[in-house]
Amino acid sequence: MWxxxxxxxxxxxxxxxFGTGFSSFSYLRILPVDYLKIDGSFVQNIEKEYSYRALVQAMxxxxxxxxxxxxxxxxxxxNVLRILDELKIDYAQGFFLGKPLPEPMDIAI
Incomplete structure (x- = not known):
């Protein structure tokens, strides 16, 4: 496999x-990926609904x-970052941590 x-x-x-569309736990066993990116629809609701916290914890x-x-x-x-830390999530991304920046352009002089 490539x-x-x-x-x-x-x-x-x-x-x-991960967690939406056609993704499933079976993909984790089959695909040799290094990271699992948990879909934001679960994360954004983690502090409001306990079921989302349980799903993120399971993933x-x-x-x-x-x-x-x-x-x-x-x-x-x-608060969301604190909950993720409690759940031992490895990495986080989002506007609380920083807005996306454009990639620097190489300019030949």
């Missing part, structure tokens, strides 16, 4: 938007059991 060959070269892979536990790191999308405030 992913395995690229991993040997040092590339790392992320399974994005994190399964990912860690399979040797993968986790990334939580849509971190919009300090």
């Amino acid at each position: 992913i395995r060959r690229l991993r040997k070269l040092g590339c790392r892979f992320v399974l994005d938007d 994190n536990a399964v990912a860690h059991t399979l040797g993968k790191k986790t990334v939580a999308e849509y971190v919009e405030n300090e």
Whole structure:
């Protein structure tokens, strides 16, 4: 599989938007990805509804059991970040942590 060959070269892979659409836990066993990116629709509701917290916790536990790191999308405030820290999520992204920046352009002089 081409992913395995690229991993040997040092590339790392992320399974994005996990928990929505066609993604499932079976993909975690099949695809040789390094990171599981938990969809923001779960993360943004984590402080309001306990069921979302339980789902994020389960995704994190399964990912860690399979040797993968986790990334939580849509971190919009300090309370959400605190909950993710309690759940031992590895990484977080969202406007609370910083707005996206454009990639620097190389300019030849």
